Amino acid sequence: MTAGVVGTPAALHRRSGSAAPGPxxxxxxxxxxxxxRAVALLVTRDLKVRYASSALGYLWSVLEPLMLxxxxxxxxxxxxxxxxxxxxYLVFLxxxxxxxxxxxxxxxxxxxxxxxxxxxxxxTNVPREVWVVRVVLxxxxxxxxxxxxxxxFALLYRAPVxxxxxxxxxxxxxxxxxxxGAGLLLAPLVVLVRDLERVVRIALRLGFYASPVIFxxxxxxxPFDTVFALNPLxxxxxxxxxxxxxxxxxxxxxxxxxxxxxxxxxxxxTVFARLExxxxxxx
Amino acid sequence: xxxxxxxxxxxxxxxxVRFHRGRRHRSLRDLLVRxxxxxxxxxxxxxxxxxxxxxxGETIGVVGRxxxxxxxxxxxxxxxxxxxxxxxxxxxxxxxLIEITGGFAGDLTVRENIALTGGLHGMSRAALxxxxxxxxxxxxIEDFLDTPYKHLSSGMKVRVAFAVVSRLxxxxxxxxxxxAVGDRDFRRKCHARMxxxxxxxxxxxxxxxxxWDLRRFCRRGLYLRGGRLVADGPMDDVLAExxxxxETNAPGG
Numbered sequence: 227m228t229a230g231v232v233g234t235p236a237a238l239h240r241r242s243g244s245a246a247p248g249p250x251x252x253x254x255x256x257x258x259x260x261x262x263r264a265v266a267l268l269v270t271r272d273l274k275v276r277y278a279s280s281a282l283g284y285l286w287s288v289l290e291p292l293m294l295x296x297x298x299x300x301x302x303x304x305x306x307x308x309x310x311x312x313x314x315y316l317v318f319l320x321x322x323x324x325x326x327x328x329x330x331x332x333x334x335x336x337x338x339x340x341x342x343x344x345x346x347x348x349x350t351n352v353p354r355e356v357w358v359v360r361v362v363l364x365x366x367x368x369x370x371x372x373x374x375x376x377x378x379f380a381l382l383y384r385a386p387v388x389x390x391x392x393x394x395x396x397x398x399x400x401x402x403x404x405x406x407g408a409g410l411l412l413a414p415l416v417v418l419v420r421d422l423e424r425v426v427r428i429a430l431r432l433g434f435y436a437s438p439v440i441f442x443x444x445x446x447x448x449p450f451d452t453v454f455a456l457n458p459l460x461x462x463x464x465x466x467x468x469x470x471x472x473x474x475x476x477x478x479x480x481x482x483x484x485x486x487x488x489x490x491x492x493x494x495x496t497v498f499a500r501l502e503x504x505x506x507x508x509x
Numbered sequence: 510x511x512x513x514x515x516x517x518x519x520x521x522x523x524x525x526v527r528f529h530r531g532r533r534h535r536s537l538r539d540l541l542v543r544x545x546x547x548x549x550x551x552x553x554x555x556x557x558x559x560x561x562x563x564x565x566g567e568t569i570g571v572v573g574r575x576x577x578x579x580x581x582x583x584x585x586x587x588x589x590x591x592x593x594x595x596x597x598x599x600x601x602x603x604x605x606l607i608e609i610t611g612g613f614a615g616d617l618t619v620r621e622n623i624a625l626t627g628g629l630h631g632m633s634r635a636a637l638x639x640x641x642x643x644x645x646x647x648x649x650i651e652d653f654l655d656t657p658y659k660h661l662s663s664g665m666k667v668r669v670a671f672a673v674v675s676r677l678x679x680x681x682x683x684x685x686x687x688x689a690v691g692d693r694d695f696r697r698k699c700h701a702r703m704x705x706x707x708x709x710x711x712x713x714x715x716x717x718x719x720x721w722d723l724r725r726f727c728r729r730g731l732y733l734r735g736g737r738l739v740a741d742g743p744m745d746d747v748l749a750e751x752x753x754x755x756e757t758n759a760p761g762g
Contacts, residue, residue, distance in 0.1 A: 239588055239598070239599045239600075239602075240596060240597070240598045240599075241585070241588065241591050241592060241596065241597050241598075242592065242595070242596035242597075261631070263628060263631075263633075264628060264629050264631075267624075267625060267628040267629065268625075268629075271614075271617070271621070271625060275616070345608070345611040345612065346611070346612050346629070347589070348589055348608055348611055349589060349605065349607065349608040349609070349611040349612040350589070350612050350629045350630065351587055351588035351589055351603065351605070351630075352629060502591065503591040503593065506589065506590050506591060507526075507528060507590065
């Protein structure tokens with residue numbers, strides 16, 4: 227075949243029936259990067275819908291984590307005597323609930339992304355990963371926009387804010403990698419096996435308590451703490467708390483979190499590429 | 510047939526697409542372990558061993574009865590479906606006028622939809638700014654620019670969609686039955702636009718049941734039957750063959 231030799235490589239679109247995902251593992255990320263404007267467009271559209279269409283706009287995106295934080299604060303400091311987490315507990319809660327909101331929202335929406343956008347997927351030739359990446363980034367931007375609320379509460383409660391606050395950057399990167407991996411894995415599977423969407427919701431509900439959101443990993447007693455140490459969210463949440471709670475980070479957790487996240491991304495992307503052909507027929 | 514020529518803008522080699530009858534949901538194990546390779550008993554080939562090369566500027570009409578693979582072929586070329594066998598190579602981008610209103614979001618206004626669809630199909634911001642007025646004029650939609658897309662009549666929806674997609678600077682244009690919608694005036698405008706595009710040297714791929722359209726726009730014809738390419742030649746000859754076969758095989762679907 228001489229087809230690949232002529233013309234600019236970027237403009238040549240070759241699709242073949244072999245199971246191999248094209249020339250080189252980087253072909254798909256490169257194609258995605260090439261169409262980054264489509265991603266930017268969709269993310270902007272999501273944010274516009276989120277913040278411009280309703281009067282409460284911004285408040286909506288922080289209301290749920292704020293309410294949850296309030297409830298947990300009430301239950302664990304007023305009803306029970308709190309022995310977990312760290313002081314100030316409300317800041318501890320928010321620093322866990324805001325990233326959790328991103329994680330949960332991104333995984334739920336990404337899992338059904340190909341299904342909800344079926345019409346666009348069927349009529350637009352953009353790399354199909356776009357539909358998942360768009361969800362992860364939209365939710366990520368919402369997370370970033372909610373950070374001032376966290377800082378506000380940290381100031382109100384006089385939490386010791388220091389330079390470790392910068393660890394929010396690697397935390398956000400890891401979270402993006404993790405949710406992208408989960409989304410790429412789930413999105414094609416949900417199209418083919420519809421009831422998986424429900425499984426995802428239940429798993430997330432359980433996952434909330436299997437993640438150190440309302441408590442820290444060190445609060446978990448012996449046999450169970452392994453589960454939490456293996457949870458990729460542990461490292462990420464610790465990085466989010468590092469700026470307010472000195473000594474919150476256990477680097478072993480962060481290392482594990484990075485390993486799991488990157489592995490999941492590779493697995494997810496492989497499954498996505500492998501199922502793409504089938505998904506396009508079923509959609 | 511043979512190797513694809515260097516000049517081909519579209520090169521289809523032994524392309525096959527296999528669909529499954531029924532059994533939409535399958536087991537996770539099947540999917541993860543075996544992928545989508547290996548033939549299945551309950552499947553059928555919507556497209557089978559189709560090969561052809563299209564040179565830049567050619568105008569191709571695709572004929573065949575319903576369900577014989579015409580739309581599947583267009584989807585392969587548009588890149589919104591992938592072949593199970595063989596390969597489809599397209600040099601440059603494709604402006605797909607297929608499932609035409611599908612890419613529009615009902616909740617967004619016409620203005621936002623034009624920007625979104627243009628962008629998703631690869632139109633740059635500058636190009637969009639330049640062509641926005643032209644698109645609005647063509648679609649005759651200036652009074653409804655800030656109306657949500659879902660409130661438009663179906664004719665208006667098609668007009669907007671055609672106006673945007675036909676403004677894409679892509680070397681290949683795919684047109685699937687959109688001309689059947691819309692009133693006579695708009696159809697005339699679409700025809701003029703297609704004439705203009707082919708005169709500029711774009712490659713046109715037209716699926717239609719209108720012999721008149723096919724004869725007017727296409728010089729080369731492809732005839733699909735049962736997913737196979739049974740004729741490839743001058744449009745008039747292909748139409749004659751299609752008509753002859755349609756008469757011998759009494760209508761049934």
